[in-house]
Amino acid sequence: MKLLDVVGRLSEFDEEDTIYVSEPWTRDSDAMVATAPDDSMVPPKAAAKAGLTYFIEIFIAIEVIEGWVASQKEKPSLPAICDRLIYYATYDA
Template sequence: MGKVGRLIEIVERLSEFDEYDTIYASEPWTEDPDAMVATGLDTGRSPPEAVEAGLEYFLEIHISREVIEGWLASIEEKPSLSAVCQRLIQYAVNDA
């Protein structure tokens, strides 16, 4: 954790992270911005490593998993990783 990568890489590995961790990403949110998974602070502020990397709150891991699981249950075909990432971005922008 705390290592900067691409948002799509984090989405691909959602099951590997602790459900209480949070995704931070640089805007604008697309598949390619810098992103990291880190433990959020109890104060509601972003952790220092996210701030230093210029990253903003995106979504918690547990919310990301719930959104994807609910979406997958409502569609027939398995979506591409790109489509899954886009669905999370759509949720983060419009519903979070």
């Protein structure tokens, strides 16, 4: 699954789960959603084995996107939403 796919399906995931993504983070980066171990910055074995690193928790991603979309005059495209989430995870998280 690609990060763009995950972002397009955020509402389908458990809000307590975490997104793990291969670096560098782009829309086309490989991604997975999984339940984080006790230390949410450490990826579960399946994510680590796939070379994925912590990106952001689902509930935070939803909050960031909802807030950003609400501030826009027109609804942004899915690629624009994904880019905004990457920016947030990179610089603001």
